[in-house]
Amino acid sequence: MEPSDATGSSTGICGIERTLSKFANDTKLCGMVNTLERRDAIQRDLDRLERWAHANFMKFNQAKCKVLHLGHGNPKHKYRSSGECIDSSPEEKDLGALVDEKLNMSQQCALAANNHKRSMASRAREVILPLYSALVRLHLQYSIQLWSPQHRKDMDLLERVQRRATKMIRGLEHLSYEDRLRELGLFSLEKRRLQGDLIAAFQYLKGAYSRDGEGLFIRECSDRTRALDLNGLSQHKLNNESCTEENRLVME
8 A cells, every 4th residue: 555645645635544536526535444443544534534625615425425345244334424423335336337345246237238228210230330339338348347247147138238239230130149249240248358357467467557456466476377367366355344425435
């Protein structure tokens, strides 16, 4: 983790001990909490944010302040803001991605798949294919590194959107899904996700994420790997607890 002054310098808030980030009018404070001292560090940062907002004649919307606890066996500590206890939330949407306390992405998959039930007046290939590629598939892959489906039912749910879109094209409705993809020069969404994962892993190995991704993976010295390992990489287990708000998103 970066030093505390570096963490808060970009927002003009000094002394922040945990990770602080802002986007538009949303503020997130996050960190891992496995001791009482780390719990107290989150509370101290909340108090600093309150003082900073007061000094700049601003006020957080207390009704929109939420705590999102992540991880199994999370102690679910309580936090206070402006003298009031911050409510916990089982799920929160952040920058368009829905995240729940169990990090189960099924709801996000359903949300992405159900947002694209549209009817088209034209069934011409030159109309449907560009529209699907630019307007529909874009949302099915938005921040997919975060909410990539883990269960087959969720993978099939997303794939069904592309199946329906390709079947709308005149002249292809009687072909199988694989033949339609071959005719249109498309890959399945599952293969596109795999391709993206491989590219991201390659970039990580080449140092593209040396700052933001430091400590996310460790390189194994052994040349023996197991299934699902990628070039000897193993991922650290995380046990995070998060506080979220629309005007403030606090995470442990």
